[in-house]
Amino acid sequence: MSREPTDAERYPTLSEAGRAMLRFMSEHPSAPMLRNRSGNRLLAEEVEDLRAYEREVAAARFAWSTRHAPPWLDAFVDEVFAQVPHYRSLGRPAGFAQIATVGRGDLAADIAQFVPDAVPLDRLINFRTTGTTGHPLILPSHPLVAGRYLAFHQRALRRAGIELRHGRGQVGVMLLGLQRKCFTYISVTPTMDESGLAKINLHPDDWRDPADRARYLDAMQPEVIAGDPISFAALLELPVRHRPRALLSVSMALSASLRANLSERFGCPVLDVYSMNEAGPLGVYDETLDAFVLLQPRMYVETLDAHGHPVPQGQSGEIALTGGFNFCLPLLRYRTGDHGVLIDTPEGPAIAQLHGRQPVRFLTLDGDWINNIDLTHALLPLPLSRYTVHQAANGDVAVALARAEMNYASEAANRVSAALRGRDIRVIELTSEDKVLQYTTDLPGGMAA
Amino acid sequence: MPAGPSLERLLRRLIETPPDFLAPPWRGGEGQVRVAAVVNDVLAALDVQAPMSLLATLSGELKAVSAEQLSLSAVLAWLLADDAWHRFAKASPALPALFAEAVPALAAEAHASRYVFEPERREELARTAIARLGLTPEGETASQAADRLASVSGVERRRLLEASREAEARARAIREALARKAAEESADKWTRE
Numbered sequence: 001m002s003r004e005p006t007d008a009e010r011y012p013t014l015s016e017a018g019r020a021m022l023r024f025m026s027e028h029p030s031a032p033m034l035r036n037r038s039g040n041r042l043l044a045e046e047v048e049d050l051r052a053y054e055r056e057v058a059a060a061r062f063a064w065s066t067r068h069a070p071p072w073l074d075a076f077v078d079e080v081f082a083q084v085p086h087y088r089s090l091g092r093p094a095g096f097a098q099i100a101t102v103g104r105g106d107l108a109a110d111i112a113q114f115v116p117d118a119v120p121l122d123r124l125i126n127f128r129t130t131g132t133t134g135h136p137l138i139l140p141s142h143p144l145v146a147g148r149y150l151a152f153h154q155r156a157l158r159r160a161g162i163e164l165r166h167g168r169g170q171v172g173v174m175l176l177g178l179q180r181k182c183f184t185y186i187s188v189t190p191t192m193d194e195s196g197l198a199k200i201n202l203h204p205d206d207w208r209d210p211a212d213r214a215r216y217l218d219a220m221q222p223e224v225i226a227g228d229p230i231s232f233a234a235l236l237e238l239p240v241r242h243r244p245r246a247l248l249s250v251s252m253a254l255s256a257s258l259r260a261n262l263s264e265r266f267g268c269p270v271l272d273v274y275s276m277n278e279a280g281p282l283g284v285y286d287e288t289l290d291a292f293v294l295l296q297p298r299m300y301v302e303t304l305d306a307h308g309h310p311v312p313q314g315q316s317g318e319i320a321l322t323g324g325f326n327f328c329l330p331l332l333r334y335r336t337g338d339h340g341v342l343i344d345t346p347e348g349p350a351i352a353q354l355h356g357r358q359p360v361r362f363l364t365l366d367g368d369w370i371n372n373i374d375l376t377h378a379l380l381p382l383p384l385s386r387y388t389v390h391q392a393a394n395g396d397v398a399v400a401l402a403r404a405e406m407n408y409a410s411e412a413a414n415r416v417s418a419a420l421r422g423r424d425i426r427v428i429e430l431t432s433e434d435k436v437l438q439y440t441t442d443l444p445g446g447m448a449a
Numbered sequence: 450m451p452a453g454p455s456l457e458r459l460l461r462r463l464i465e466t467p468p469d470f471l472a473p474p475w476r477g478g479e480g481q482v483r484v485a486a487v488v489n490d491v492l493a494a495l496d497v498q499a500p501m502s503l504l505a506t507l508s509g510e511l512k513a514v515s516a517e518q519l520s521l522s523a524v525l526a527w528l529l530a531d532d533a534w535h536r537f538a539k540a541s542p543a544l545p546a547l548f549a550e551a552v553p554a555l556a557a558e559a560h561a562s563r564y565v566f567e568p569e570r571r572e573e574l575a576r577t578a579i580a581r582l583g584l585t586p587e588g589e590t591a592s593q594a595a596d597r598l599a600s601v602s603g604v605e606r607r608r609l610l611e612a613s614r615e616a617e618a619r620a621r622a623i624r625e626a627l628a629r630k631a632a633e634e635s636a637d638k639w640t641r642e
Contacts, residue, residue: 002629009631040637085616091450091591111627112620121626125635129642138627146636153639173639187637197637226640250640277642 010039011188013047017168018194025171025186025198028219030212032200036185040197041125041143047190050147054191057151058158060297062348066313069096070300076323080332083116087332101308101320101333105386107278108137111329115140119328129277139277140328148325149280150191152295153248153273156284157224159293160269162246166223167193174220175199176227178234180374182206196220202234214238229254230361230371232262243267250275253355254285274338274354279324279331283351291343291352299323301349303342304335316341316353360439361446362391364421372439378419382408386438388430389416393442397423400430450591453584454533459575462531463524466565470527474519476509484509484519484526488548491526496540503545520561521552521574528578543582551581554604573602580605 011018026034042050064070073096081092086106093099107114125146127139154164166172172195177184182201188194198220204210217225217240225244227235228251236258247262247270254272262270272285274292279299283292294301302310303317311317319336340351361369375389388400397420399412409427417425441447470487473480485507492499506514507522525547529538538544555564555574564574576598579586585594598605626632 002631005631005634010634036634038634038636041631042636085620110620112623115623117619121622124623124626124629124632126627126632127635140623140627141635143636146638149638149640175639175641177641183641189637189639197639199641224639248640251642273640275640275642281640 005037007039010037010041012041012043013190014188015194018188018190021169021171021188021194021196022186025196025220028216030209030215030219032184032206032212032216033208034184034186034200035206036183038183038185039187040147040190041123042147042190046144046147049144050151050191053148054151054154057148057155057297062294062297064300065344065349066342067344070298070323072298073300073322076330077332080116080330083118084114084330084332085117086113097310099333101304101335103335104137104278104337107139111138111140115328116330124328127277137277139326141326142328145280145326145328147191150189152281153224155295156248156271156273156281157246157269159284159286160246160271162269164192164223164245166195168195171196171198171220171222173197173224173226174217174222176202176225176231176235178202178227178231179371179377180205181377195223198222202231202238214240218242224248226250228252229258233258236261236265246271248273250281274351276336278326278329278334278336279321280326282321283354286345286350289343289345289350289352291345291350292340292354293345293347293350296323296325297348298325299331301342301351302333303340304333308333308335314341314343319351319354360441362389362397362420362439362441363395363443363446364419365423366421368421369445370419374419375416375439378415379412382412382415384408384412386430387412389439391441391443391446395423395443396426398426398428400428402430450583450585450594451537452587453537453579453582454531454587456572456575456579456586456589458533459528459531459578460568460571462528463565463571463575466524466527470523471520471562471565474509474516474523476514476516476519477512480509480516482519482523484523487523487526491529492544495529495534495538495544497542497544500545500549503549506549515556517560518553518556521556521564522548524561524564525552525574525578528575537584538582541582547578547581551577551604554608558604569601573598573604577602577605 077096081087123142125141125143127141129137129139172189172192179201180203184199184201187197189197202213207213221242222244224246226248229249232249243266246268247266249270250273259270273281274283275281281295283294286293300322302320304320305311305317316339319338319340321331321334321336324331338354340354343350343352360372364370384401384405386402390398399416401409401412406429413425413427417423472482474482474484485504488507489499489504507519559570564570580598585591599609
C-alpha cells in the first residue's frame with residue numbers, strides 16, 4: 001500500500017493566503033462534510049508554465065477545417081508511433097485514414113500500452129471514468145494536464161464575454177455533484193492567486209443541515225459554478241441568493257429548458273461544455289450556431305462510420321479524436337462513442353447534432369429518482385467489462401451482462417436492487433457486440449431535466 | 450513502416466564484397482583497412498555526418514574495440530555503399546546507430562567473413578540493416594520482415610526478448626504509479642466530467 005500524500009504535495013506553492021482560503025472553505029459553519037483530500041499539486045515552475053499555456057490557448061486559432069487536416073497532424077502521428085507502445089507494435093500505415101481506430105475498450109484492456117515512453121511516472125495521477133459505453137476506465141494524467149482545463153474554460157467563457165477576475169481571498173469555482181457517493185474536497189487555484197476551489201455534493205446526506213447548502217453557496221460566492229444537469233436541477237430548488245458570473249455544465253446533455261431556467265434564475269450565461277475525461281473540454285454550445293464550437297486547436301476531430309471511415313460532409317458520424325493536451329495519453333483516432341455532424345464556422349470547426357450524453361434517472365421502489373451514476377457506483381466493485389441497465393415504462397428494471405460475465409448475475413441484481421431500494425431486477429444476456437447505450441429508460445421522467 | 454531496398458540486391462552485394470574489406474583492419478598500429486575513414490566516406494555519401502565518438506570507436510586506437518567489430522563495420526560500409534540506399538536512407542539519423550549498436554552485437558556472434566560467405570548470416574546482416582533503418586525489404590509486410598529477421602538472427606531474438614522485458618517492466622510501473630494513493634487523489638480540474 002502506498003503512503004498517504006502530504007499537504008505539501010497537494011499544494012506545493014501554498015501561501016498563508018491560500019491556507020486562509022482553505023480554512024475559510026472548510027471551517028465555515030455551513031460547510032459540508034468534505035470526504036476526500038486532493039490539491040492542485042502544481043510546482044512553482046508549473047504555475048508559470050500554466051500561465052503561459054493560458055495565454056497561448058487564448059490566442060490559438062484552428063489550422064484545420066472539415067476540408068483539410070491540420071498541418072501538425074503528420075508530425076504528431078510520427079511521434080505517437082515512435083513513443084506509444086500500442087502503436088509502435090502495429091507499425092505505421094501509409095495513410096492517416098488507414099490507422100486503426102481505438103475505443104474505450106482498447107484503453108480499458110491495458111491503459112499502460114497507451115502511455116508514451118517519455119512520460120515520467122513519479123507524478124502520474126489518474127482520473128476514473130465510467131462513461132456511457134460500460135467500460136470503466138482509469139486514465140493517466142498529470143497535475144499540469146489537470147491545470148490546463150482552465151485555459152479551455154477561459155476560452156469558452158471569453159466567448160460569452162466573461163474574463164475571470166477572482167483572486168486572493170475569493171472563491172473561484174465551486175463544483176457541484178448530486179450523488180449518493182461523491183468525491184468532495186477543497187483546494188486553491190495558483191494561477192488565479194490562490195482563489196478557492198470547492199468540490200461539493202448537494203446530496204442532503206453530505207450536510208449537517210440540508211438548508212446549509214444554500215447558506216454555504218451564498219457565503220462562498222464562487223465566481224463560477226460548475227456541475228452537470230442533474231446537480232444544476234437540484235441547485236434550482238435551493239433558495240440561493242448568490243449570483244455567479246457563469247455556470248459551466250459538463251458530463252451530460254443540457255436541455256434548452258434547463259439552460260433557460262438556470263440562466264434566468266442566476267442572471268448569467270450557462271455554458272454547456274462538451275467534455276470528457278479522455279480529452280478534456282472539447283467544445284462549448286453556441287445557441288446561434290446550434291452547435292458545439294470546438295475549444296482545442298490542437299485536437300483534430302473526425303466523424304466516422306461504423307467501419308472507421310470518415311462520413312461524407314454534412315452527415316452524422318461517431319466523433320473520433322486525434323491530438324489533445326494530455327501528454328500522458330495522446331489520442332489517435334480515438335472513438336468517443338458520441339455522434340455528431342462536423343461543420344465549419346468562422347471561429348473554426350464545430351459539432352452540430354451532438355448526441356450520446358443523455359443523463360438518465362431511475363425510479364426507486366419508494367418513488368425517488370436516482371442518478372445513473374449511483375448505479376455505476378453500485379456495480380463498480382464487480383469486474384464487468386460492460387453492461388446496460390434499462391427501466392421499462394412500468395418501472396421494471398433489466399440489467400444486461402456480457403455472456404462471459406453472467407456468473408455475476410445474482411450479485412449485480414442484488415447491488416442494483418439495493419440502489420433502487422428493493423426493486424426486483426431481471427438479469428439478461430447482453431447481445432450487442434458493438435457500443436452499447438449503458439443507461440436507458442422508458443419512464444417519462446427518466447430523461448432528467 | 451516504409452518499404453526499403455530489395456533483399457536480393459543486398460544479398461548479391463554482400464556476396465560481391467571485395468576481399469580488401471575483409472583484410473585485417475587497422476588496429477593497434479597494424480593492419481590494412483582504415484575502417485573509420487571508410488565508414489566516414491559512406492555516411493558522408495548518404496548525407497550523414499559521422500559522430501566523433503563513432504569515428505573514435507572505429508579508429509583502431511581503442512583496445513576495447515575488437516578486430517571483428519572493425520571488420521564487420523567495413524563490410525557494413527560496403528553494403529551501405531550500394532546505390533539502392535540513396536533512395537531509402539539518405540540523411541537517415543539511424544545510420545550511425547547501425548555501426549554503434551547493431552555491429553558490436555553481430556560481431557560478438559560471428560566473424561565478419563561469415564556475414565559474407567554464409568547465406569543465413571548474409572541475410573541476417575542485410576535484414577538487420579534494413580530493419581534498424583525503419584524499413585522493410587521490398588515486397589514484404591512489416592510483420593513478415595520482423596518474423597523473418599527474428600528467425601535468422603539470434604541477436605534480434607535476444608533484442609526482442611530484452612525489449613519485451615523492458616516493455617513489461619514499464620507497463621507494470623505505469624500500473625503501479627496509477628494505483629498510488631497520490632494518483633488516486635488526482636488533482637484540481639475546474640470541471641469534473
